[in-house]
Amino acid sequence: MKRLGGTTILAAMSLGCVLAGTGCASGGSAAAPAAVRQASTPSATPTPSSVLQYQMPIAAYQLTPLQNAEEDYLAQRLEQLCLGKLGFSFLPGLSEKVIAQGVRITDEFESRLYGVSDPVAVRTYGYHLPSWVQGTGKPESAADLGTAEWAALTGKGPAPAGRPVPRGGCSGQAERELQQAGINAPAQQSGGSDPSTLAGSVQLASFERAQSSSPVRAVFARWSACMRGYGDHYATPFTAAADPRWTRSATASRLEIQTAEHDIGCKLRVNVPGVEFAVVSRYQDQAITARAAAFAQAKKIIASEALGLRRLMASVPT
Numbered sequence: 001m002k003r004l005g006g007t008t009i010l011a012a013m014s015l016g017c018v019l020a021g022t023g024c025a026s027g028g029s030a031a032a033p034a035a036v037r038q039a040s041t042p043s044a045t046p047t048p049s050s051v052l053q054y055q056m057p058i059a060a061y062q063l064t065p066l067q068n069a070e071e072d073y074l075a076q077r078l079e080q081l082c083l084g085k086l087g088f089s090f091l092p093g094l095s096e097k098v099i100a101q102g103v104r105i106t107d108e109f110e111s112r113l114y115g116v117s118d119p120v121a122v123r124t125y126g127y128h129l130p131s132w133v134q135g136t137g138k139p140e141s142a143a144d145l146g147t148a149e150w151a152a153l154t155g156k157g158p159a160p161a162g163r164p165v166p167r168g169g170c171s172g173q174a175e176r177e178l179q180q181a182g183i184n185a186p187a188q189q190s191g192g193s194d195p196s197t198l199a200g201s202v203q204l205a206s207f208e209r210a211q212s213s214s215p216v217r218a219v220f221a222r223w224s225a226c227m228r229g230y231g232d233h234y235a236t237p238f239t240a241a242a243d244p245r246w247t248r249s250a251t252a253s254r255l256e257i258q259t260a261e262h263d264i265g266c267k268l269r270v271n272v273p274g275v276e277f278a279v280v281s282r283y284q285d286q287a288i289t290a291r292a293a294a295f296a297q298a299k300k301i302i303a304s305e306a307l308g309l310r311r312l313m314a315s316v317p318t
Helices: 009-019 057-061 065-085 097-110 147-154 169-180 198-210 214-228 237-241 254-270 272-290 292-315
Strands: none
Touching (some): 057 198, 057 292, 065 097, 065 147, 065 292, 198 272, 214 237, 214 254, 214 272, 237 254, 254 272, 272 292
C-alpha cells in the first residue's frame, strides 16, 4: 500500500509518462475540493463536468483515498509513538490533519489522469504541480535526523545507548502493528492500488491500453483540432503537458497558463474525460470478469483491511 511520501499508481500513471516523454498526465492543479464521486458507472459514454465525478470499476477492489490516507497517518503515528518511548521527538507536528492532506494529494493526481482538468487551478499553476503534493515532509534519510534517531527509526546503525530498539526499528514495529490489526498484511497482495497488486496492475494496464484505442485516438484528434484553433499544436493532451517550455521553469508563465486553459476548454468541448472514462471502464470490467474469483477474493481482503483501519484509528491515541 502507498505511503504519503511514496509513489502511488496514480503518480506513476501521471508523472511516469511525462518522464518517459509521453506526458500521460502531467500538469498543475489546485486545492479546490474534489467533486463527489458517484459509485454507479454510466451505461453509455458520459459527459462528466469533472474527471472525479465517477468511480472506475476497479475502485471496488481498492481502499478509498480517505482509507489510504488513514493508513499513511497510522504508520507515521505508530512510528512517532515508538520513538517517543525511546526519548525522541519525531514528527512533532503530526496530527490527523495529514489525513485530509493525503486525500487532497490523491484527488490531485486523479484529477489529471488525462492531463490538467481544473480550470481554477491552471490560472495559477498552469501545467505545474503545486508544492503541497509532496506530502508530509517525513524524514527520508539520516541527514534529516540525528544518527541515533535514524538508527532507532530504521534499526540500521548503532542503537541509542541504554535504549532497546525494536527489530527493524520503529518503522518495523509500526509495520508489524499494522499487520496485526489486519492492515497491509502480506496476504493482501491481490487488492489495493499498488501496481504490484492484481487491482493495481489492471488499473494501470487498462489506462495504458485505452490510450491506443480507436475512441480515445479519435477524441484526441478532435481535441488537437480544437487546440489548433488557438494556435496550439499538440497531438494529445499528454504532449501538451510535457512541453519542454513548461518544464524548464519552476513556475508557470503566462503562455503556459493560457495554453492550459485552452487545453481544458477543448477537453470539455470534445468530451475527453467521458470518452476516456468509458473506454478505461470497459477494459476494467473485462479484466474483472475474466478473473472473477481472484477479484472476489481481493474485495474480501480490502473489506477486511477497511475494518482494521476503523478499529486502529479508534484505538491509537491522537
